[in-house]
Amino acid sequence: DGGITQSPKYLFRKEGQNVTLSCEQNLNHDAMYWYRQDPGQGLRLIYYSQIVNDFQKGDIAEGYSVSREKKESFPLTVTSAQKNPTAFYLCASSTTGGFQPQHFGDGTRLSIL
């Protein structure tokens, strides 16, 4: 059963800590994306990757970092430099080459203790 798996579903972080959110897909998609959703807002792009070992910043990349060492995996690290990390984080993937809709995981809710 193909899909996108995000873990954990809920995550708590202390001030000054880095945390890493996991995103794994078995859809054989080349492209992967990280979005952030705040209450009452649409989704905003943090980072995206079109191919392994390559990624680009989105609109709100400050305070975040990513890696893409495997096609299936695109982890997001929320660093202590991110001043307002409390949000709902969504990972997505899609095929490349022409228009294809992005498909989303079920998200990780990050809260600051």
Next chain:
Amino acid sequence: DQQVKQNSPSLSVQEGRISILNCDYTNSMFDYFLWYKKYPAEGPTFLISISSIKDKNEDGRFTVFLNKSAKHLSLHIVPSQPGDSAVYFCAAIPNSGYALNFGKGTSLLVTP
């Protein structure tokens, strides 16, 4: 700067009737428009899309209409069912782009 706007935060419709969700955009470079449905604490689920070269796309109970001159699109759900109650996001992307530009969403409530 919000390039995709959903001006109605919420909509309530009776079961069996038509739901019409609206979306406006400002960027004439958008080539594809998408609608996603989202339940609380879950990721958005892709519903339907439309290319800028078309003015209508239909998939079962869902139809999306695009008016390029007005930079407006709408999602029609007929007939509406209680299970359709969710937040609906409009999104757009240019052909050369990677990031979906999302509206803030419209919360649809379908009452029995």
